[in-house]
Amino acid sequence: MPLSSLTQLLHHALQTADYGQEPPELYDPVRYIMALGGKRVRPLLVLLGAHLYADDVTAVAPAALAVEIFHNFTLVHDDLMDAAPLRRGQPTVHHRWNPNTAILSGDVMLVRAYEQLFRHVPDQHLRRALALFSTCAAEVCEGQQLDMVFETLTDVTVADYLRMIRLKTAVLLGFALELGGILQGATDADAAHLRAFGEGVGVAFQLRDDLLDVYGDAATFGKQVGGDILAAKKTFLLLTAQQQLPPADQAQLAALLAATDLASAEKVSRVTALYDQVQIRPQTEALIERTYADALAHLDAVSVAAARKITLRHLTDELMDRAS
Amino acid sequence: MPLSSLTQLLHHALQTADYGQEPPELYDPVRYIMALGGKRVRPLLVLLGAHLYADDVTAVAPAALAVEIFHNFTLVHDDLMDAAPLRRGQPTVHHRWNPNTAILSGDVMLVRAYEQLFRHVPDQHLRRALALFSTCAAEVCEGQQLDMVFETLTDVTVADYLRMIRLKTAVLLGFALELGGILQGATDADAAHLRAFGEGVGVAFQLRDDLLDVYGDAATFGKQVGGDILAAKKTFLLLTAQQQLPPADQAQLAALLAATDLASAEKVSRVTALYDQVQIRPQTEALIERTYADALAHLDAVSVAAARKITLRHLTDELMDRAS
Numbered sequence: 001m002p003l004s005s006l007t008q009l010l011h012h013a014l015q016t017a018d019y020g021q022e023p024p025e026l027y028d029p030v031r032y033i034m035a036l037g038g039k040r041v042r043p044l045l046v047l048l049g050a051h052l053y054a055d056d057v058t059a060v061a062p063a064a065l066a067v068e069i070f071h072n073f074t075l076v077h078d079d080l081m082d083a084a085p086l087r088r089g090q091p092t093v094h095h096r097w098n099p100n101t102a103i104l105s106g107d108v109m110l111v112r113a114y115e116q117l118f119r120h121v122p123d124q125h126l127r128r129a130l131a132l133f134s135t136c137a138a139e140v141c142e143g144q145q146l147d148m149v150f151e152t153l154t155d156v157t158v159a160d161y162l163r164m165i166r167l168k169t170a171v172l173l174g175f176a177l178e179l180g181g182i183l184q185g186a187t188d189a190d191a192a193h194l195r196a197f198g199e200g201v202g203v204a205f206q207l208r209d210d211l212l213d214v215y216g217d218a219a220t221f222g223k224q225v226g227g228d229i230l231a232a233k234k235t236f237l238l239l240t241a242q243q244q245l246p247p248a249d250q251a252q253l254a255a256l257l258a259a260t261d262l263a264s265a266e267k268v269s270r271v272t273a274l275y276d277q278v279q280i281r282p283q284t285e286a287l288i289e290r291t292y293a294d295a296l297a298h299l300d301a302v303s304v305a306a307a308r309k310i311t312l313r314h315l316t317d318e319l320m321d322r323a324s
Numbered sequence: 325m326p327l328s329s330l331t332q333l334l335h336h337a338l339q340t341a342d343y344g345q346e347p348p349e350l351y352d353p354v355r356y357i358m359a360l361g362g363k364r365v366r367p368l369l370v371l372l373g374a375h376l377y378a379d380d381v382t383a384v385a386p387a388a389l390a391v392e393i394f395h396n397f398t399l400v401h402d403d404l405m406d407a408a409p410l411r412r413g414q415p416t417v418h419h420r421w422n423p424n425t426a427i428l429s430g431d432v433m434l435v436r437a438y439e440q441l442f443r444h445v446p447d448q449h450l451r452r453a454l455a456l457f458s459t460c461a462a463e464v465c466e467g468q469q470l471d472m473v474f475e476t477l478t479d480v481t482v483a484d485y486l487r488m489i490r491l492k493t494a495v496l497l498g499f500a501l502e503l504g505g506i507l508q509g510a511t512d513a514d515a516a517h518l519r520a521f522g523e524g525v526g527v528a529f530q531l532r533d534d535l536l537d538v539y540g541d542a543a544t545f546g547k548q549v550g551g552d553i554l555a556a557k558k559t560f561l562l563l564t565a566q567q568q569l570p571p572a573d574q575a576q577l578a579a580l581l582a583a584t585d586l587a588s589a590e591k592v593s594r595v596t597a598l599y600d601q602v603q604i605r606p607q608t609e610a611l612i613e614r615t616y617a618d619a620l621a622h623l624d625a626v627s628v629a630a631a632r633k634i635t636l637r638h639l640t641d642e643l644m645d646r647a648s
Contacts, residue, residue: 020462026469077431081424100405100472103427107401108465110434111458118442118454126450130442134435138344141432145350148424 001055003311006047010040013061014068019112029093029105030112033072036088041319042176043068048312049180049194052304060183062120063129066113067176070133073109074140074172076102081148110137125183132182136175143168156234158243162203170202177312186302193298200295201316204288208320210235211284214272226268232257236287237280244278292320325379327635330371334364337385338392343436353417353429354436357396360412365643366500367392372636373504373518376628384507386444387453390437391500394457397433398464398496400426405472434461449507456506460499467492480558482567486527494526501636510626517622524619525640528612532644534559535608538596550592556581560611561604568602616644 001009019030043064050057078084079092080102086092094102114133121129146164150156177198178191186194213228214237228235238257242250253274256267275281295316299309325333343354367388374381402408403416404426410416418426438457445453470488474480501522502515510518537552538561552559562581566574577598580591599605619640623633 020466023466023469023473025473026466077427081427101469103401103405104465104469104472107431107434108462110431111461111465114438114454115458118451118458123447127442130438134439134442137435138432141428141435142344142347142350145347145425145428148428149347149349 001051001057003044003314006044006051006057006311007040009058009061010043010047010064010068013043013065014040017065017069019069020108025097025101026105026108029076029097029101030109032096033076033087033093033105033109034069036090038088040068041315042071042172044315045173045176045198045312046180048315049177049186049198050184051311052181052190052194052302052308053184053186057180057184059120060180062116063179063183064176066116066133067172067179069109069116070113070137071172073106073113074144076106076109078144080106081144121183128182129179132175132179136171139167139171143171150234156239158236158239161234161236161239165206166199166203169206170199173202173205174198181302190302190304193301197295197298197302200291200298201319204291204295205319207236207284207288207291210237211281211288214268214275215281226264226272229257229268229271230264237275237284240283241275241278241280245274249274249277288320292316325375325381327368327638330368330375330381330635331364333382333385334367334371334388334392337367337389338364341389341393343393344432349421349425350429350432353400353421353425354433356420357400357411357417357429357433358393360414362412364392365639366395366496368639369497369500369522369636370504372639373501373510373522374508375635376505376518376626376632377508377510381504381508383444384504386440387503387507388500390440390457391496391503393433393440394437394461395496397430397437398468400430400433402468404430405468445507452506453503456499456503460495463491463495467495474558480563482560482563485558485560485563489530490523490527493530494523497526497529498522505626514626514628517625521619521622521626521640524615524622525643528615528619529643531560531608531612531615534561535605535612538592538599539605550588550596553581553592553595554588561599561608564607565599565602565604569598573598573601612644616640 014034017034019034020027046064046067047057047060050060075087076093079087080094080099084092085095090096092102093105097105114130117129117133118126143164143166146160147168150160150164174195175198178186178195181194182191210228213235214226216225227233228238232238241253245253253271256262256271256274259267262270296313299313299316302309338358341358343358344351370388370391371381371384374384399411400417403411404418404423408416409419414420416426417429421429438454441453441457442450467488467490470484471492474484474488498519499522502510502519505518506515534552537559538550540549551557552562556562565577569577577595580586580595580598583591586594620637623637623640626633
């Protein structure tokens with residue numbers, strides 16, 4: 001099965017998914033967010049994890065759908081918590097409907113994600129799949145809570161930040177790959193390598209997102225460049241700069257981030273200048289490369305022929321924006 | 325096992341439950357709401373449903389805990405959606421912490437409820453328990469959504485209202501009893517009767533709550549008498565009065581409910597007078613009696629000796645405030 005077949009399999013699962021009908025006020029938002037699109041990375045990882053061990057992964061499609069429903073549940077609730085007006089250029093659920101609808105439609109999505117999983121996973125894998133999914137789901141909640149807690153703390157470390165993005169973002173990618181693998185008979189050792197690979201990709205991808213937020217091309221990034229700076233978000237970039245700048249510049253950085261009388265572009269360019277002073281961009285790029293390289297070592301260790309890994313590697317290289 | 329032993333079993337399960345530790349900002353609210361108490365009716369129904377078929381129901385305690393965690397998840401999210409400041413006389417989670425914490429701690433409770441269920445239910449019952457739980461969970465979301473939708477509609481019927489309270493409140497009681505039963509080997513026929521009994525008790529109990537909101541004794545009811553009238557909540561009482569009053573009184577009722585220049589006590593007493601005019605109290609009491617009697621016919625039909633049903637019957641009679 002080439003990637004296009006996997007994409008088509010996933011597309012079919014999404015098209016034919018039945019989330020529920022009545023009342024429409026509950027299920028219309030579910031259909032809306034699920035139809036908004038996106039790269040569908042997580043369900044593709046489920047299929048690609050399975051595809052390492054089997055040519056036909058049709059049976060794994062419901063599990064892939066479960067992961068995509070879960071991911072979209074987190075988007076609906078996170079967008080509400082973050083008061084984000086837009087998602088993929090369209091109004092968020094709480095914005096198009098209202099906050100209560102976002103809460104409740106999100107809740108029912110979590111139920112539907114579990115349903116997709118337990119209805120279709122064979123007996124011999126059921127408890128393990130449910131256990132891994134639940135651990136992952138709780139960790140994603142823990143990560144989102146840490147992200148919110150960090151907004152109010154002044155002593156967040158780089159290690160804290162890396163732990164937070166691992167929970168909030170990376171564990172779901174690790175789970176997706178591992179789930180696909182075990183559903184097609186991956187050994188315990190392979191499953192652990194797949195999880196570690198997925199988590200590493202997730203951390204590297206989030207760091208790359210943070211980097212592009214400051215150093216990306218506005219035209220291709222798809223978000224406002226400098227948004228994290230304007231929100232004083234404690235990313236790897238900011239935390240590293242805070243740590244490495246000389247005291248006088250640290251104070252200036254803090255003052256800039258807190259300033260309310262500066263034009264946005266001015267604020268972004270002056271903070272970026274401070275970042276440049278301590279080489280934040282190359283430092284971040286180096287960490288991304290190192291994280292991705294460590295992750296790839298886990299993919300290498302998975303006990304299937306290298307040829308079977310090509311499609312998966314192609315997808316993660318693309319995520320990292322590297323030609324493969 | 326007498327009721328006191330079942331209560332103790334449940335108490336022990338609640339005391340030793342581990343919802344998670346880090347970050348405390350996520351799990352403290354879970355421990356808080358789970359410790360607020362209440363009658364623990366739903367988990368007791370799980371144990372009592374099981375107790376129809378077995379003397380020792382210790383093995384069913386985790387399933388009972390799952391149902392109580394789920395119930396408290398709905399309380400956390402519903403209280404937020406309803407902007408309720410108090411729950412059992414204590415600050416609600418969103419009030420004591422904040423709305424985002426209520427969303428996220430609620431989310432992780434739903435995950436923990438599933439975990440309690442699938443970790444402890446034996447293989448032969450696992451898929452059925454998960455399917456019943458998920459159907460019930462989605463229905464509870466549907467009922468809450470209908471409840472919110474009804475606030476904005478002018479043409480809600482009594483049938484709509486009964487359907488809404490069945491989903492929002494009653495299906496969980498039906499599920500609780502059925503779950504306990506099937507975990508101890510209830511036949512399909514018995515399981516259906518247990519579900520129908522629990523749902524009937526749930527509908528009757530909600531109607532009784534609506535009745536007490538208007539006609540209850542403020543000292544024993546524990547909530548503000550007339551709260552539903554002040555909120556113009558479309559209960560069985562209001563919908564029936566709207567239907568049965570002569571047109572002129574219908575208009576007066578609508579005007580009273582919309583009035584913003586009336587003292588609360590005055591508004592409640594004048595609406596109650598209109599209710600009395602068309603015998604709303606005896607009509608509601610009759611419906612409660614009929615609903616409970618229909619439910620009891622299902623309990624009678626459950627194929628175990630009458631003596632085994634005494635404790636369960638005692639609990640539901642108590643819920644209905646009838647000596648048993």
